[in-house]
């Protein structure tokens with residue numbers, strides 16, 4: 219068994235109208251190739267870049283939310299390398315003065331909460347896109363110059379669950395703060411993995427590091443880590459060290475292949491971008507950004523557990539999306555009973571979110587509101603409805619938007635809890651099933667069978683607890 223040593227680099231495309239250094243439309247995804255271009259993002263000589271303020275604000279917002287220090291004076295740098303999809307021959311990025319540095323993100327592990335240190339968060343521009351056909355390579359410039367926020371962590375992850383918890387929490391934060399829609403299918407959030415293995419108990423970092431670039435989803439990230447664990451541990455088992463290299467992916471299976479060996483660190487010949495003056499980040503600007511942050515997912519989770527006494531897994535499901543958390547909280551704002559809230563949470567997650575997921579409906583487009591669901595749950599708690607009947611009521615609320623009370627009255631779904639009426643039904647069931655009563659001492663399940671018969675006869679409308687008591691008392695008299 220080896221110990222994982224993992225660091226992540228995450229690229230996030232902040233939602234902006236225009237690109238990072240020009241006025242071209244940044245929402246390039248799905249549009250005809252080379253339709254969103256200008257001299258700046260084509261990299262033509264003499265074109266002057268102008269930084270996008272909204273993109274920088276989103277980068278700073280993420281840094282503040284992740285407890286980073288902020289460079290009061292920051293600058294852009296040129297990172298030189300040759301790629302066919304990099305028309306300028308350099309990328310405008312940030313080198314020694316990133317906007318944000320030395321932060322952390324807290325994640326929940328099986329045991330406790332853990333802090334993952336964040337080395338830096340900086341701003342850069344995306345490259346163009348190469349499209350490789352059989353005999354030719356085509357270039358689409360639309361993606362060139364689209365803003366990217368790059369976040370780099372320290373190699374603090376020790377197991378795969380921590381990586382996945384971090385990736386999910388980060389995506390939530392980015393969405394909570396409206397930094398990006400983080401739609402992975404559109405490449406708006408991508409991961410780069412730095413991974414090596416060491417013997418459990420070994421101090422320090424391993425002597426090698428494997429980089430895997432361009433991982434487009436959290437599920438592929440998981441597969442890559444599993445694949446690399448197998449691959450690297452086999453090499454170590456043979457007494458060798460895996461090569462220091464960059465590896466790539468061919469498909470979504472998680473299998474990696476060698477792209478280039480890295481004997482020495484690459485030299486990008488960074489130097490300050492001469493066409494963009496240094497950027498002052500003053501306290502007033504930071505204050506304006508801070509105000510927009512609001513409650514973060516982790517804090518919301520703790521508050522929901524504390525105030526509503528929710529199970530951690532229930533709280534996690536509810537807070538995973540800001541609108542979902544708001545829907546939940548609005549519904550139960552006046553409910554004080556924790557058991558009712560717990561039952562509400564169960565119906566919300568299992569039934570409401572379940573139905574909405576099947577039909578791909580957003581919560582805001584449901585025909586009923588959270589208060590209606592609470593009313594339904596209260597009817598279950600008061601003994602007016604059984605779970606089976608409540609489900610029928612909810613189905614109709616979902617289809618028509620009618621109020622639970624109306625549905626119950628119209629369809630006559632109220633539970634039969636009248637003693638006299640129940641008495642007669644139970645007597646009839648006992649009479650009709652007199653044969654099985656002989657085995658009652660041998661088979662305790664017979665009581666459940668009898669209750670089932672009562673429910674059947676009343677089409678699910680008998681109050682199950684009262685009916686059960688009646689059956690038991692009648693049987694003990696026999």
Ligand SMILES: [Zn+2]
Pocket residue numbers: 237240241242254255256257258259260363
């Ligand atoms: Zn442009």
